Amino acid sequence: MKRAGFTMIELIFVIVILGILAAVAIPKLAATRDDAKDAKDCSNIATCVTDLAAEYTATGTATAANSVACADAATYITAAAQSVTVSGAPSMCSDLDTVTTFGGSRVSF
Numbered sequence: 001m002k003r004a005g006f007t008m009i010e011l012i013f014v015i016v017i018l019g020i021l022a023a024v025a026i027p028k029l030a031a032t033r034d035d036a037k038d039a040k041d042c043s044n045i046a047t048c049v050t051d052l053a054a055e056y057t058a059t060g061t062a063t064a065a066n067s068v069a070c071a072d073a074a075t076y077i078t079a080a081a082q083s084v085t086v087s088g089a090p091s092m093c094s095d096l097d098t099v100t101t102f103g104g105s106r107v108s109f
Helices: 008-059 068-072 091-095
Strands: 077-079 084-086 099-102 105-108
Touching: 008 068, 008 077, 008 084, 008 091, 008 099
Parallel strands: none
Antiparallel strands: 077 084, 099 105
């Protein structure tokens, strides 16, 4: 009678290979998650500045745009009555290539 199944050494090899794959894959997934968060922050900053410019054009003040993007980017953006300051943004936001009009002036960021 022939027994069907795996030997102990085959099971150990499979477990070792799965362990190696997990050791390689988990750091890559964590880095991808961090990159996605930075990309979301950059997008929210660009959208918020555009929202603030539209609000300034409509009302003459840029104190606080009521948008989800501005709520999410509040850590990076300070809006005063006549100006908007972006500080502490992730380094990957330096290439947003966005142009908007703020107070009659074209602003690119």
